[in-house]
Each structure stands twice: as C-alpha cells, then as structure tokens.
Amino acid sequence: MNLLIKSATIVDPNSSFNQQVADILIKNGTITEIAKDIKADVTVFDATGKYVSPGFLDLNCNIGELGLESKENLQTGTAAAAAGGFTGIALMPNTQPPVHSKAEVEYLLNRAKGNLVDVYPLGTLSHKREGKDLAEMYDMYLSGAKAFTDGNRPVQDAGLMERALLYTKGFEATVFSYPEDTAIAGKAKVNEGEMSTLLGMKGIPSLAEELMIARDLYPAEYTNSKIHFSTISTARSVELIKEAKKKGLKVTCDVAAHHLVLTDDVLAGFDSLYKVKPPLRTHKDVKALITGLKDGTIDAIVSQHTPHEIEFKDVEFEVAEFGIISFQTTFALALKAGLSVDLIVQKLAVNPRAILDLEQATIKADQKANLVVFDTTTAWKYTKENNKSKSYNSPYIGETLKGQVLLSCNNNHLFKSNLS
Template identity: 45%
Template sequence: MSILIKSATIIAPGNNSLHQKKRDILIQRGQIEKIASTIAPKGSEKIIERTNLHASIGWFDGGVAFGEPGFEERETIANGLDVAAKSGFTDVVLNANTNPTPDTSSDIVFLKDRARGKLTDLHPMGNLTLGGNGKGLAELYDMHNAGAVAFYDHKKSLSDANLLKIALLYAQNFNGLVCSFPQDASIAAYGNVHEGAVSTRLGLKGIPALAEELQLARDLFLLEYTGGKLHIPTISSARSVKLIAEAKKKGLDVTCSVAIHNLFFTDEELETFDTNFKTLPPLREKKDSQALIKGLKNGTIDYVTSDHTPIDIEEKRVEFDNANYGTIGLESTFGGLNSLVGTDMAVELLTKGRERFHISAPDLKEGVPANLTLFDPDETFVFSNGHIGSTSKNSIFLNRKIKGRVFGSIKNGKIELN
C-alpha cells in the first residue's frame, strides 16, 4: 500500500530539521520513502488530507487493560488494539489483570498470538507472583523468554517485603523489570477514595496518601539494598513525587508513571457520586495533581499512561462503595494531556517509556518503517459517548471539554483512521 500524507505539521521535539515544519510524507510498503515540502501524487496512493493535520512518531501507553481472557464482555484484545490505533497508540503494554492471569510462558504466547496482525503492537506483562496472590514468584524467566516485558501484580500491593527483595535480585539475571503497586493494603483497608475533607464530607471511606507513600518508601529501600530495576506504576501524591526524585538522585534504577486522570481531576469531582470517578489510586487533592504535573515537566515522572481499564456496566451502576475501580482512557488521553501541558510536551510524554520495557523506539526519517500518529492539537470539543470505541463506556472524561483530536495512526503497513 502507498500512502501520501499531505501538508502535515511535524511534531518532533529535539529534531530541529523537522519540528514544526509542514511536510508531505510518502509511505511505500510500510516504509517512509520520502519527506519533502511537496510530493506530487502519482495516482495510486491513498492520500490523507485533514484540516490542521499534525504528525509525530507513534505514541506509547505503558499500562492498559483489556479483559481477554476471562472478561471479554469488558474488552477483547482485538477491539482494544483497534481502539488504541485510532487513539494514536502504536505500542501498548498490557497489564496482567485477566482471568486467569498470565503466570506462565504459554499465557504470554496466547496474548501475543491474539494480537497478531494488528496495527498496534501489544507487549504483555506477566504476573510477579502466582495468581497475583503475593505468595510465590511466578515463572518470571520463562515468561521473559516468551516475550513478557515486565512483571506486575496489577493494582495489588505486595505485603511480603522479602518476596519483592527476591524478585529484584532474581530478575537481575536476565535484566528483567519488576513493578510494584504503591499501596499499603493495611493502611488503605476498605477505603474507596482519597482520605481528606471531601471524603469526610461525603461519608466515603478514605485511602490516605500515606498508604501510597509508605509502600513506596519501603520499595525504594529494598531497591537500594538489592539493586535491579523497579517501576512504580501510577503514583498519585505530591510526597510520592518527592520520594521518586530523591531515589533518582541516589542513582537508583527506578521509574514511575502517572495516570492521565490523576493529572486532570481531583477528589472534588466525587460530589456527584459518579462511579466513573472511582479509580485506583484514587483522585487526590489539587496540590497533588499540581505536584504530579510539575514532576512530569522536570522529568521525575517518566511517562503518562491512560490506565485504560474497561469495566462493564453492571459493576459501575451500583452504590459507590460497591462499584469496581477503573476508567477507560485511550480515546481521551491526548485531549486531556494536551489541554494541560500543550502539544509539544504532550507528544514528548506520549512517545516516552518504550525503552524502559526494551521496546524499540520509532524514528521519523526516510528509510525507516512508518510508525506515525496523526492528530489535530487545536480542536476543542466535549468528549461524549460518540467518541468511545471501547466496548465498555466507563469514561471519567465523559461530558468534559478537552483539546486535541486524534485522526489515527500508521504502523506495520496498516492504517487506522477515525
């Protein structure tokens, strides 16, 4: 297939020869053949022309959930990857929250097979412990050899410090990445939302920021003792940003991410008791979201994730205490992030993170495989159900004004456009 992208403003921070330049891009047989001010069509190309068209290298999401196997009613792998492609993400890391959870090499092979032939590449994580029960290590080395990019008991805190110590030591044998969810379960207890003035006023059980910070401090002490590579998914508090910054100054090999909704929203949204605002970690206070944005800008936080978590309607249309955690986010991540930090930084953040999972980063130049995201950074609109391609509709951004519309993406010789 030949594709000719016409008059696209290229967003490539750090590449002075292309950044903010308007160019035509010719793609032949999946490779970028030519980038020039003007390329005349020959008649056989699929021509892409959009108002205010912009292009960057393909975006990356380091933490999505779909559902298959076990929760296909929430989202299948096939549909989830189609949604990711149309949302601009050409690589996604899949969380281990299926049923059964991926504990073995054959589980990883199954997940990769289900994603075969799609535009967006899927990179599965395996469980850190068997069944995610926190009591014994899963088959880390075998899963690594099968293609697992990291090991994580999705949104489950590991209470056994010695088990995390062993995992960090063992994974060094094959340069494996260990992930640890930052929440002390004994402190969080039966909480549903951030513990503070809002939870007190609404009568909702709280999860104090201390639960996150205490677990994070413990994990960083363990990393300092063992060495190895540690990733902390979705931090949410100002103090956590400070702890990560201090650890990096010590030279510890630690990275972290933040979910887009913890940047965009605060616990003030809970006044409506809308269960789409029930997330884990919970939405916290304004000072926390401001510290998280500052941590992104100064490099303390390594990348942003959609934390895309489809939940079916039966688990959301219930009393707030009984609702399941999670919000979908692939379709709205760019618009939310672009609204907060501007286009250049949004694109820079959405293209970071691959290297942590040993995923090859794409390039935007002639002679390389086309791996591109197409978008309009300036269109402002109210996000609605009509913008959702996911099977589940539990979006925290519903009825929220955001800035930036994604047209689609190109990779693996395929194109997906909205």
C-alpha cells in the same frame, strides 16, 4: 498502505526533522521519503497546522482477554487504543487466569498478530498474583513478556519484592510496582481528606502510596535493579522518586492522565464513574504531578484503561468497581492539563518505549511507519457512538474535549478518525 501526509509539523526528538514542517510519503507501511514538497499518486492527507509524532505507547492498560472478554477483548481494546493514538499497549496481567506463565504470554502475542496496535504482555511477578511465590518470570521473558508486575495487586511482602528485583536483574527486565500498603489503605474507596469527611466515607491516605514507594526503593537500591512505579498520585510520591533519581537509582514512574485534571472535588455527587484507584487526590497533588512531568521526575503518562460492564459501575459508589475507560481521552486530558506538544510526545511515545527497552519508533526514511497525526485545537464530542471500547465507563462520554487524534499508522495498517 500507501499515504502522503502533507505539511505536518514533525515532533520527534529522535528525528533529524524534529520541529520541521514537511511531507511524509508512506509506501507499503514504510516511510520512503520526507521532504518539503512531495508529489505522488497515492492517497493524500492534508496535515496543515497538524502534528505528526511516533505512535503513542501505553504502559498501563487492561483488556479482558484472558477470561474477562465481557469487559473488553483484544479486537475492541486495540480499536479503542488506535483511536486514541496508541500504536503499542502494555497489558496488565489482571485477567482470569492471570498472565503468570509463558502459555498466557504466547496466547496474547499470537492473538494480537497482524494488528495495527503492537501488544506487549506484562507477566505477573508472583504465581497467580497471590503475592507468595515468584512466577515463572524468565520463561515469560523468553516468550515475550516485557516487564513484570502483579498489576493492581500491590506486593505486600518486602522479601518477595526483593527477590523479584534480584531475579529480574539477571536478564535486565523491569519490575513494575503498584504502590499501595493495603494495611493502611484498607477497604476505603476515596482519598482521605476534606472530601472524604464531607461524604462520610473512610479515606485512603496518601501515606499508603508513599510508604510503599519508600519501601520498594530500598530493595531496588540494594539489588541495583530497575523498578518502575505505576500510577503515582501524590505530591510526596513525586518528591520521593525525585530524591531517588538524584541518588542514581534505576527508578522510573508514570501517572494516569485523569490524575492530571481531576481532583476528589468531583466526587461530591457520588458518581461512580469517577471511582478510580489510586483515588483522585487534591489540587496540591495535581499541581505536583504536573510539575513532576515538566521537570522529568515523572517519565510517562498512561491511560490506565479499565473497562467494566454496566452492572459493575452503574451501582452505589461503595460497591462499584474502580476504573474508567480512557484510551480515547488520554491525549485530550494531557492537553487539558496544560502540557506542551513536545512534552506529551516525550511522555506518551518516547519514554514508554525506553522503559520497556523497545526500539524507538522514529520518523525518518526507510523506517516502518509507526506514527500518529493529531491536532491540538479541534473540539470533538465523545459519545457512545464513537466510543470504540466494548465498555462505556467513562465520565467523559457526552463531554466535548479539545485535541483530536486524526490518524494512527503502524504495521502497514491505518486508522483514520471519522470524528466531526
């Protein structure tokens, strides 16, 4: 792949060209030159007024392989990821079978070879995600698993969490915790508050999330191990993690993009497309999450891409599955939340790689071209036709969004948007 990107504003804190307008020449998938005015007999992409940054990396997404390919497979999932600017994705092990041994890790890595999007399988923390016995974490780590989590099943056994943290410390891996106390959350479907009362539905109190964060911070401190909290959603959660960071704990966290722009007010119409977990919270929580991103408490933004067949979403709210597809809307939602370009790049590209202990994708000469070109002003309509996912469970299909990914480049492959 040979390409000349003209007059792009480079946003990369690890590059000496950060905040400069320059041309970027890519030959055979490698950045060969960055300068003010490059002449070359290759395809030219005019990026005047646009931005280029390292490719985004998603720390929380679901793709159906293994076993749930009717929801999404690696081909459609990585196509949607590339269209959203993601050149790397960390796959949750919420599959059938779950990714709980080196066989599943190696299968996914082999299936993903040669793709524009780098795939990083996350191994399960417990065998079969049952929350009883530790999985074969070291074997999975040697095969390429980058972190360990039971995905959307919170670990209820504090002893198991403590043993997992202690065990992974031996090879410096990170444990991802989905914070929810199921004894408190129960089978509720929405946030506990005014809206749940109005809807006549039992709610999930913020305490269910906050109590689990408080609990997991203790064994993380006791073992001096790395812990990452996935998709926090409440104001108090932000406070707890901020306090832990001040104490010097090895703690990081992320937030799903939709939790930055949506509140439980949108549930007034019982639209199951807005049914997510953790549930949409309140305006106070949204404000605290955005503040947490800006002050550095929250390290990353994730898509939490969760595809479902129509029969699991186009049903009554109570029985619908949790989750929305979101690879192609994450960047636009981050802009909608009022975040600056610099901050978005930090939370979508730089910090996620640091959390997984990956080499940074850097925009400089003699480096592999792992980058995304985007603008912040162009409006585009998200439709079933330009949706790259196999599933359609997004409340934003049919909506006009501002902020568009124009190019994604990685592994000598190029995605170019055809959005009008």
